[in-house]
Amino acid sequence: MQHPFTSPAELKQRLGGVSYLADDPLAMATFLALGLGRPLLLEGANGAGKTEIAKALAALLGRDLIRLQCYEGIDTSQALYDWHYGRQLLAVRGSDEREAAEVFTREYLLSRPLLQALEAGDRAVLLIDELDRADDEFEAFLLELLSDFAVTIPEIGRVAAPAPPLVVLTSNRTRDLHSALRRRCLYHWVVHPDAEREFQILRVRAPHVPEELARQVAAAVQRIRGLGLGNPPGVGESIDWAGALHLVGIATLSPEVAGATLSALVKDIDDQQLVAERIDDVVPSTP
Numbered sequence: 001m002q003h004p005f006t007s008p009a010e011l012k013q014r015l016g017g018v019s020y021l022a023d024d025p026l027a028m029a030t031f032l033a034l035g036l037g038r039p040l041l042l043e044g045a046n047g048a049g050k051t052e053i054a055k056a057l058a059a060l061l062g063r064d065l066i067r068l069q070c071y072e073g074i075d076t077s078q079a080l081y082d083w084h085y086g087r088q089l090l091a092v093r094g095s096d097e098r099e100a101a102e103v104f105t106r107e108y109l110l111s112r113p114l115l116q117a118l119e120a121g122d123r124a125v126l127l128i129d130e131l132d133r134a135d136d137e138f139e140a141f142l143l144e145l146l147s148d149f150a151v152t153i154p155e156i157g158r159v160a161a162p163a164p165p166l167v168v169l170t171s172n173r174t175r176d177l178h179s180a181l182r183r184r185c186l187y188h189w190v191v192h193p194d195a196e197r198e199f200q201i202l203r204v205r206a207p208h209v210p211e212e213l214a215r216q217v218a219a220a221v222q223r224i225r226g227l228g229l230g231n232p233p234g235v236g237e238s239i240d241w242a243g244a245l246h247l248v249g250i251a252t253l254s255p256e257v258a259g260a261t262l263s264a265l266v267k268d269i270d271d272q273q274l275v276a277e278r279i280d281d282v283v284p285s286t287p
């Protein structure tokens with residue numbers, strides 16, 4: 001693949017231009033995936049920015065984002081292609097047997113995300129989201145597709161990508177992905193941002209929130225993530241919380257307002273109770 005960026009630093013900066021603030025290791029992994037033409041497999045905490053980087057890359061490269069959301073039981077008829085049965089039926093009606101055979105042509109084929117991505121080639125970013133939710137069999141099928149960037153449809157023949165699309169795969173690790181799939185990809189573990197980067201993300205994604213409040217939110221969220229919650233807040237929750245605080249007219253974070261607005265930040269009752277108990281540690285009172 002022709003590399004559109006001269007360095008990971010340039011890629012990082014350009015991602016910033018489409019409101020995605022990557023850290024250096026993620027910028028490097030993405031730079032390499034682009035340059036080597038390999039899929040990028042991202043694992044990491046919830047809400048750490050795995051899905052979003054695929055969207056940002058599509059925006060940055062001016063490509064279509066083609067998204068395959070995985071779920072238990074997903075199969076090729078939902079992921080790759082299916083036949084337009086209604087249209088076939090209409091065509092078959094009133095035709096003789098010889099004509100009826102002609103409804104298994106491209107015209108009657110419904111492209112699902114994977115086929116769309118093959119056909120779009122390097123005009124697309126293919127996001128295969130939450131692959132851990134799909135079962136083994138589907139993963140094995142995907143492995144083949146990611147090796148060849150081609151599939152054979154029995155009635156039609158081989159469909160090959162003119163050039164490989166950029167592929168981003170994400171997993172939340174509800175099950176382990178196979179090493180065969182991992183070997184096909186470049187792998188990166190996405191971490192939550194540190195306080196400074198989260199502050200910058202808040203500035204970009206919630207620009208209406210005053211700078212000082214954004215800084216306090218970023219600092220508090222860091223400490224809250226350090227409490228060992230079952231479901232620590234993601235970046236999206238930080239953005240929501242900052243927006244919520246601003247909405248209720250708060251200019252300075254205090255333990256009281258933090259405790260009262262946890263609904264926007266912590267989405268589990270046990271976690272909320274834990275944060276409430278430690279609220280004076282995570283949100284220092286203002287003098």
Ligand SMILES: Nc1ncnc2c1ncn2[C@@H]1O[C@H](COP(=O)(O)OP(=O)(O)OP(=O)(O)O)[C@@H](O)[C@H]1O
Binds near residue numbers: 021053236239
């Ligand atoms: N590096 C970043 N720069 C800018 N915004 C970010 C960044 N990371 C996360 N966000 C924001 O946080 C939100 C959540 O991120 P995203 O959906 O990508 O998380 P995820 O890792 O896919 O989470 P999940 O595992 O729950 O699917 C995004 O919609 C975006 O607004």
Ligand SMILES: [Mg+2]
Binds near residue numbers: 051170
């Ligand atoms: Mg996601």
